[in-house]
Amino acid sequence: RIDADRMMKTLHETCEWGFAHRYGSSPFETGMARLTLDENDATARRWLADEAKKIGCSVTVDEMGNMFMVKQGKKGGAPTAMGSHLDTQPTGGRYDGILGVMAGLEALRTIKDHNVETEYPVALINWTNEEGARFPQSIVGSGVWCGDVPLQKAWNLQDVKDGSLTMKSELSKIGFLGDTKCSHKATPLAAHFELHIEQGPILEASGKKVGIVQGGQAYKWFDINVRGRECHTGSTPFDTRSDAMLCASRIIVESNRIAKEQSGLASTGILRLSPGSVNTCPGHVFFTLDVRHPSTDKLAALCKDIEAAAHRIASSESEKGCDVDWVETFNSPAITFHPDCISSVRKAVEANYGADHGVDIYSGAGHDTCSTSKVCPSSMIFITSKDGISHNPREYSSPEDCAIGAQVLMDAALLYDAQ
């Protein structure tokens, strides 16, 4: 059995690197702001490599900074992996991604402590830039690895706050631009399992302890530029304006309305305008749109409808009209996980806690396992997020739930290895 206390102690200790947004007085009542490849991420990565070596793992870093920590088994071949990510949102919590890595490490420590000899190698993976917060594309490290994202495109991603910093320059700066090719061919996996917090309210509402994840919904990201014409806020009649901010606001409100109508989601997380003066109507607004739907086809239709609405609003419902430039920057189709992996997870739940502790569930968020599932059998384990809160400093999962999740993660991997 895993050592739950050791795991939680390790998790909170390593959250010293990047803790932020204190919301209560007890030691762990803070969130995290450990942005991909920043100094805190670098420190956590170095620590993780050291810990993996201590328990006899080899450590391989690829061109995207993905870290593969492999413990040998009786036979050679591709390892069965447990992976997640150490980076967080700017207003992130202590569990999103971090728990998955800590649980994988705890599993390897337990395997070592009990001298368990696996059939094949087992691995822990820390994937680079899962969040897409600092470099605005999510699941990038695993995306390049599975062949979805061209290496150069990923390397060229720019820091949202400072375009002179790219993923490549920052990988190099912190010493994590590895030599190994970033490809599932260079570092093949037999399977990939990921423990994650649900980040939504469904599992909690179900009253069950473990989500046996069947797959994830589709999502697309867009960069939208609205161009109008700067004008004086006091002397320009409404009907002669091309107000980019008013137009962008209308598009945001309408995107939400359409997404609601079609049982999808649409959200704007970044918006910048220019010139930025109280008495000048903005001539330019840039904003992002994140659109999601459980079905790949319905997502495509939803995005089409929102885009058409944006063009209609800009051309005929914004006084003298604005121009809208609409670029898709990211596309992740709906994913169905592998039945063998799902079955390993289900068996691990049943063996440890009984069948009625688990429930089949889908993921609203994207995860590195969505990438890996394109090239190797993969699936995920969810535990409860209190009140469904995530990407927020108050994200919380109980130590008991974290322990259950970690146990299921290890056992699912061992079952898969043994079969």
Next chain:
Amino acid sequence: RIDADRMMKTLHETCEWGFAHRYGSSPFETGMARLTLDENDATARRWLADEAKKIGCSVTVDEMGNMFMVKQGKKGGAPTAMGSHLDTQPTGGRYDGILGVMAGLEALRTIKDHNVETEYPVALINWTNEEGARFPQSIVGSGVWCGDVPLQKAWNLQDVKDGSLTMKSELSKIGFLGDTKCSHKATPLAAHFELHIEQGPILEASGKKVGIVQGGQAYKWFDINVRGRECHTGSTPFDTRSDAMLCASRIIVESNRIAKEQSGLASTGILRLSPGSVNTCPGHVFFTLDVRHPSTDKLAALCKDIEAAAHRIASSESEKGCDVDWVETFNSPAITFHPDCISSVRKAVEANYGADHGVDIYSGAGHDTCSTSKVCPSSMIFITSKDGISHNPREYSSPEDCAIGAQVLMDAALLYDAQ
């Protein structure tokens, strides 16, 4: 008669300091970005003081950096002033404010060239921070001078991009923190005339050449903070969100609708959000609202209605709700200019061009003359803005119209002086 060529040459030459946003290939086809107290503003100010001294003016700089350039008359006493401002919007043009200062300088040069002896002193004034673009409050230098704005409050205004820079620190940095008290008591004026471009489409549509400005509409500025809760864009159902960006967008759209309904204006020129990540709904949005109406009372009612709508939207039309914090940062009631000044302007139009060249008009924008009119007889002269465009690099008024405006400015001041 004024020397129109000299005036336009001087205007375009001095636009070397701060020109920006080229939109055509001919030399003057650029706008301006000469922000209050920046290096370009400093250079233009030093140049202006030198020019004024060359024609025998005394130069006084007050605690707000307002520059009073006075040419003595036969008798002593308070001067009849011609004033405007040298600062521009970040996407400004070559005429807003600048024309008024250049026309005043041209008037003083003409008076000197022809050895005209005025009854009383005449003055040219460059008022500090009329635009309110860099330090977000408009007509500030003249506002302190007339007693509307406390000196300390004006000094403490922060640069919109860097809160560590204040009006006081930047006045001091460029050497324009004068010794003279900023008060109409320390530097009294007999009257204040201002030539300005209309910045709107009304004069052009009227087919007349000169707007005889009767007064200006009321306006208020607000700082609005919307606070919600950061959440994951993919795993958080709409009905459990407190999305500050969606809430702010709804408020902006609704403020526009209400203002339209009540024949006023409402505009958002600045918006900032946090944390700024594609897949995190913003927990905080800050934005400005600029609301205008010809009537002071109707403006108050309009602002109340918009504020009530904002609170309603935030509390009951934004899913789980957001908090709205609403602060009035600026208030300028509707202004009626002085009949004696208006009459001087009307006579100057009639004498030079005939009565049918002039038309009574109201100002949609605020001007330094709105401040001066609170403590001394004041009025304004408008010339046409091509297509009503202002606060935009393409702002344009023809050399002919600029010349007409400058002639009327000088003659109105001389008529007032002589009466």
